Each structure stands twice: as C-alpha cells, then as structure tokens.
Amino acid sequence: MRETIRFLRNGSVVEVRDLRPTDTVLDYLRLTLRRTGTKEGCAEGDCGACTVAVGRVVDGEMVYQPVNSCIQLLGQLDGAELVIVEDLAQDGRLHRVQQAMADLHGSQCGFCTPGFIMSLFTLYHAKGQSRSRKAVTEWLAGNLCRCTGYRPIVEAALNSCFDEADDAFSWRAKDTIAQLGQLDDKRDVLIGNGDGFFASPASLEGLTAIYAQHPDATLVAGATDVGLWITKHLMELPKVIWLGRIEGLDRVEESPAGLLIGAGATYQACEAAISRLSPDLGALWTRIGSKQVRASGTVGGNIANGSPIGDTPPALIALGATLELQSREGDRTLPLEDFFIDYGRQDIGAGEFVTGFFVPRPKPDQVFRCYKISKRFDQDISAVMGAFLLTVVDNRISEARIAFGGMAATPKRAKTAEKALTGASLADPSTWNEALKGLHADYTPMSDMRASSAYRLETARALLVKALMEASGTDPAQLRLRGPDPDFASESMEAAE
Missing domain, CATH: 3.30.390.50 (CO dehydrogenase flavoprotein, C-terminal domain)
Incomplete structure (x- = not known):
C-alpha cells in the first residue's frame, strides 16, 4: 500500500505525503506552493477563475481537461499531470493562447484571465474541434468575465486554439505518457490512520474491503458535489475514499x-x-x-x-x-x-x-x-x-x-x-x-x-x-x-x- 500521492508537473514527479482528506488543489497551489496565478472566485465551481488543466492518458494519447481546482481534492491528482497558468510560458515566451489574449485585449481587470487561459489551453490541445464561435462559447461556458469582455476572449480563442498543438506539452507528450505509465502502479493508496485518512483503492476488491471497515467514510468520484460540502458548508470529512483509480469503474x-x-x-x-x-x-x-x-x-x-x-x-x-x-x-x-x-x-x-x-x-x-x-x-x-x-x-x-x-x-x-x-x-x-x-x-x-x-x-x-x-x-x-x-x-x- 502506498502512503503518498504522485503526479507530474513540468515534466517532474511531485510526491505528497502530508495530505489532509479535504485538501483542495487550489489551496495546495496558493497556500503551499505560493503559486497565486490561479484565483479563487466563487469557491463552488461556477466561475472558472480557479481553472487548471489535468492531463491523463486516454486511448494512448494525452488528453487535457479543464478542472475547477477549488472543488478538486488534491488526492484526485494521483497518476495525472497538473498544468497551471505559471507553467505555460517557456524561456520567456508566452504560450500561444496567452499571446493571443494579450494581442487581442482579452484581459481587462485580469482576475478571470488565468482561468480563461487554462480553459483555452485545453481547447488548444483538444482533438477534432471545428473553428467556430459555437465551439469556443461552449468550451468557455464555465468561465465568467465580470467585465463582460467575452468578444476579445472569443477572438483570441479563434486566433490561437484550432491549429495543431505545437508547444512544450505536445513536444514531450511521449515522455509524459511514459512517466504516467510508471506512476500507475496499481497499488492502493492510504494516507492517514483509522481516525482520518485519504484512501484511493485501485480495485473493487480494495474498495469493498476498506468501505466495509469504514462505512462512515465519504465516497468521492468527481467531487463536484462533495467539494461544495467542504468549501460552502465547511463540513469536516475525516475519512475520504476516492474512486477515480478503480479499474473498470469508469467503463x-x-x-x-x-x-x-x-x-x-x-x-x-x-x-x-x-x-x-x-x-x-x-x-x-x-x-x-x-x-x-x-x-x-x-x-x-x-x-x-x-x-x-x-x-x-x-x-x-x-x-x-x-x-x-x-x-x-x-x-x-x-x-x-x-x-x-x-x-x-x-x-x-x-x-x-x-x-x-x-x-x-x-x-x-x-x-x-x-x-x-x-x-x-x-x-x-x-x-x-x-x-x-x-x-x-x-x-x-x-x-x-x-x-x-x-x-x-x-x-x-x-x-x-x-x-x-x-x-x-x-x-x-x-x-x-x-x-x-x-x-x-x-x-x-x-x-x-x-x-x-x-x-x-x-x-x-x-x-x-x-x-x-x-x-x-x-x-x-x-x-x-x-x-x-x-x-x-x-x-x-x-x-x-
């Protein structure tokens, strides 16, 4: 049984041992790493200011999805790649979506901008999307701009997101896939003890066993609801079992x-x-x-x-x-x-x-x-x-x-x-x-x-x-x-x- 979570960031393995069950990705970024580009807005997954990208291997290819870090538990990053707004610029050069937002005046007060950038980053890496305003607005429906600056943001997306991906993440995609394969050790994860823990079983047998011993634990799949119990209801959840690594449960x-x-x-x-x-x-x-x-x-x-x-x-x-x-x-x-x-x-x-x-x-x-x-x-x-x-x-x-x-x-x-x-x-x-x-x-x-x-x-x-x-x-x-x-x-x- 493993007592840490492991994920990739900037091509390197990050291992976290000191983990509370209800730690969120947003709090980890802002309070632990002091990476404050990712913002907290609504704290309930509605406004998109906290958007980060999470990459996983799907059918042999890297797929990056936008995720609300305010309601995503840190433990849910196990076995994935995390990309935040500070990771995009390389060697002093802005990422293509960042440059388009700057050139086309897509940033106004700037508070929502990192979230928009990260959603556009995932669109930039998405396959089979047609270059259209409809595609952009559907992709950005979870990102709110209080300054009503949507027109230049959409223009920036149309200008930057629909050609073949050509950035540091696409260049090292094969290495990233190999690294994520090495992280996928099929071992159950348990961080904590009987009074409080974050658990991530790798099989239905493992889930059955730990849940039978701790029927008072909270089962978490995507945390899009449970996350609000933490951020809005301020609930204490001493025992959390995440289901995201269980083989076959995603069939x-x-x-x-x-x-x-x-x-x-x-x-x-x-x-x-x-x-x-x-x-x-x-x-x-x-x-x-x-x-x-x-x-x-x-x-x-x-x-x-x-x-x-x-x-x-x-x-x-x-x-x-x-x-x-x-x-x-x-x-x-x-x-x-x-x-x-x-x-x-x-x-x-x-x-x-x-x-x-x-x-x-x-x-x-x-x-x-x-x-x-x-x-x-x-x-x-x-x-x-x-x-x-x-x-x-x-x-x-x-x-x-x-x-x-x-x-x-x-x-x-x-x-x-x-x-x-x-x-x-x-x-x-x-x-x-x-x-x-x-x-x-x-x-x-x-x-x-x-x-x-x-x-x-x-x-x-x-x-x-x-x-x-x-x-x-x-x-x-x-x-x-x-x-x-x-x-x-x-x-x-x-x-x-």
Missing part, C-alpha cells in the same frame, strides 16, 4: 440492448455514447454544469447523492434504467426509481456502494423526450426537469413512463398521468387532458428561490404537452385541445409553444 459499454455506464465514468467520457442512445440525452448532457464540471463529475455520483434536482435521474428513470450495487455481502440490482426513498434517503446499506447502471435503448416504437428548465441556459440548477418515454402503436400510446425532478423530495414518476395517457391518441389532443390533470395528483411541488409551486406545476403540464406534440409530429399551431377541460389544456399548450 462505458454500448450494446444493441442499451448502455452500461460505470459509476466512475465522467459525463465527458460517456457523452458520445449517451448522444448515440438518444439525441435528447445528448442535448441534456451539454447543459449539465460546465466543461470543467463534466470533465470531473460522474453520473454515478449524481445518482448516489440522491438530489431531488439532479438532472440525470429523471431521464434515466423514464428510460427504465437499473442500478448496480456492491458490498462485502454481494451484488444486487434494482430499478433506479426504487433507489430514491425520501429526501436524503436512498436504498443503500452500510458498506454498500453504486458500481454502475444500465440504460435500455429506446425501441423503434418508442419516443423519448427530456427537457431541462432553468433560469440560465448554461451551468444552472434545474427548476423542473421532465422526461417522457412513450410507446406508440397505431398512433395511440400503449404505455407511458414519465418522470420529473424538482417536483418532489425525490426524482419521481407521474403514475396517475401515465395511467391516464394509456390509450390516448396522438391525433386527438382532447384525449390528453386527463393526463394533464393527473399531474396535480402526482406532485405537490414546493416553492423556493428557483421557482414557485404553481410555476412548477404549470411548467410540468407544458412539458408533457410539448412531448406529446413532438411525438404527434403535428404543427403546434394546428393543435386545438378539446375535451372535458379545454381551457386547462389550452393554457398548457400555449406555455409549451
């Missing part, structure tokens, strides 16, 4: 039946496969957090933490996903919808952990739609998240699976509305009215800073109408809802349009 396996995703797979790693499973899921994925969040955060963590406003569970529940769990007592599977018991409570025992989930592929006679409603398009928490799987035979709905997030204490199916939709005709909107009424029986949403209860209910009805209209293939302007309560349904149709 993404496609089959004709569906998609198997390991609990350690990041949003970024499974985005392409998710998009092939469903274009709607692919569109949803691009609105979950930012590039930085998707590079670190995992779908398994989004599920395991049990948030009622998590973006992925409603969509996966509607598709009929099943969850895999493991403990020293053995393995088990259960429908994802049964995992959520109540607010903050999940069907998971002491020493038991999520290993992955399976998402069935929609069948040819099924229509799947999902929609996220939030105040901002990018990087915002859902007010309402709705997902719909409709099985259609002869233009009639033979089965419906509807799930919402943000409407109850847990992600929850709309059983009354589902039953009311069975037998409804897509060609006759008047047959949809009972399902719209049924949502009132299925949910009693709360009011909070994101939305009122009334807004949530009306939005849920509108999203159901939107899904039905899209499934019908009819121009919304031509639909006129008729039935026992036409005013009720018409309002929902207008909101959906």
Whole structure:
C-alpha cells in the first residue's frame, strides 16, 4: 500500500505525503506552493477563475481537461499531470493562447484571465474541434468575465486554439505518457490512520474491503458535489475514499440492448455514447454544469447523492434504467426509481456502494423526450426537469413512463398521468387532458428561490404537452385541445409553444 500521492508537473514527479482528506488543489497551489496565478472566485465551481488543466492518458494519447481546482481534492491528482497558468510560458515566451489574449485585449481587470487561459489551453490541445464561435462559447461556458469582455476572449480563442498543438506539452507528450505509465502502479493508496485518512483503492476488491471497515467514510468520484460540502458548508470529512483509480469503474459499454455506464465514468467520457442512445440525452448532457464540471463529475455520483434536482435521474428513470450495487455481502440490482426513498434517503446499506447502471435503448416504437428548465441556459440548477418515454402503436400510446425532478423530495414518476395517457391518441389532443390533470395528483411541488409551486406545476403540464406534440409530429399551431377541460389544456399548450 502506498502512503503518498504522485503526479507530474513540468515534466517532474511531485510526491505528497502530508495530505489532509479535504485538501483542495487550489489551496495546495496558493497556500503551499505560493503559486497565486490561479484565483479563487466563487469557491463552488461556477466561475472558472480557479481553472487548471489535468492531463491523463486516454486511448494512448494525452488528453487535457479543464478542472475547477477549488472543488478538486488534491488526492484526485494521483497518476495525472497538473498544468497551471505559471507553467505555460517557456524561456520567456508566452504560450500561444496567452499571446493571443494579450494581442487581442482579452484581459481587462485580469482576475478571470488565468482561468480563461487554462480553459483555452485545453481547447488548444483538444482533438477534432471545428473553428467556430459555437465551439469556443461552449468550451468557455464555465468561465465568467465580470467585465463582460467575452468578444476579445472569443477572438483570441479563434486566433490561437484550432491549429495543431505545437508547444512544450505536445513536444514531450511521449515522455509524459511514459512517466504516467510508471506512476500507475496499481497499488492502493492510504494516507492517514483509522481516525482520518485519504484512501484511493485501485480495485473493487480494495474498495469493498476498506468501505466495509469504514462505512462512515465519504465516497468521492468527481467531487463536484462533495467539494461544495467542504468549501460552502465547511463540513469536516475525516475519512475520504476516492474512486477515480478503480479499474473498470469508469467503463462505458454500448450494446444493441442499451448502455452500461460505470459509476466512475465522467459525463465527458460517456457523452458520445449517451448522444448515440438518444439525441435528447445528448442535448441534456451539454447543459449539465460546465466543461470543467463534466470533465470531473460522474453520473454515478449524481445518482448516489440522491438530489431531488439532479438532472440525470429523471431521464434515466423514464428510460427504465437499473442500478448496480456492491458490498462485502454481494451484488444486487434494482430499478433506479426504487433507489430514491425520501429526501436524503436512498436504498443503500452500510458498506454498500453504486458500481454502475444500465440504460435500455429506446425501441423503434418508442419516443423519448427530456427537457431541462432553468433560469440560465448554461451551468444552472434545474427548476423542473421532465422526461417522457412513450410507446406508440397505431398512433395511440400503449404505455407511458414519465418522470420529473424538482417536483418532489425525490426524482419521481407521474403514475396517475401515465395511467391516464394509456390509450390516448396522438391525433386527438382532447384525449390528453386527463393526463394533464393527473399531474396535480402526482406532485405537490414546493416553492423556493428557483421557482414557485404553481410555476412548477404549470411548467410540468407544458412539458408533457410539448412531448406529446413532438411525438404527434403535428404543427403546434394546428393543435386545438378539446375535451372535458379545454381551457386547462389550452393554457398548457400555449406555455409549451
């Protein structure tokens, strides 16, 4: 068992032995190394001022991802390469993205500039990106400029980021890959003792053993949620087990039946496969957090933490996903919808952990739609998240699976509305009215800073109408809802349009 973490920086191995479980990369840089180019802004992974680049070997090539260092645990760097803004200039010459930012006046007050530089550095090294404003703005969605200087920043990106990488990092890529291979020793890591530790098992067997001994430990995958427990809630987490080195936990396996995703797979790693499973899921994925969040955060963590406003569970529940769990007592599977018991409570025992989930592929006679409603398009928490799987035979709905997030204490199916939709005709909107009424029986949403209860209910009805209209293939302007309560349904149709 190893008692240190090891990572690369500037071509050299850095070994850290004195490590507290909740030490962040940002605090290590600013307080220990006194490298203050990396800034602390929001301390919750929203503003991007703290962005650094983390490099790992993917399919035999170096891949650099932007990471929010304020919520990334220092221990998560084990086996990776760390690149910070001070590392980019070589022999007195600015890196190409730095020079472009200077030449095109992309820096104003300068506070956000290091974060933008590091995000652009990862774009500079990304493969297969098209030179377009859309590509740049999507890549920079997790970096905020308070001086509203986005135009020159985008111009700097267009000017510098889309030619073949030609810098010190690309020149020594082969050596870096070899060095990272040597660091990957497949040994379990444990820094600390029984009262407090940072652990990083290298196998499921190692995780099972240490978690059985310490079921009170906090499991961490990407830390995009747990990091906020540390920085915002000031929680003490004496025992932390990081899952990022466990072989096979990051699997993404496609089959004709569906998609198997390991609990350690990041949003970024499974985005392409998710998009092939469903274009709607692919569109949803691009609105979950930012590039930085998707590079670190995992779908398994989004599920395991049990948030009622998590973006992925409603969509996966509607598709009929099943969850895999493991403990020293053995393995088990259960429908994802049964995992959520109540607010903050999940069907998971002491020493038991999520290993992955399976998402069935929609069948040819099924229509799947999902929609996220939030105040901002990018990087915002859902007010309402709705997902719909409709099985259609002869233009009639033979089965419906509807799930919402943000409407109850847990992600929850709309059983009354589902039953009311069975037998409804897509060609006759008047047959949809009972399902719209049924949502009132299925949910009693709360009011909070994101939305009122009334807004949530009306939005849920509108999203159901939107899904039905899209499934019908009819121009919304031509639909006129008729039935026992036409005013009720018409309002929902207008909101959906």
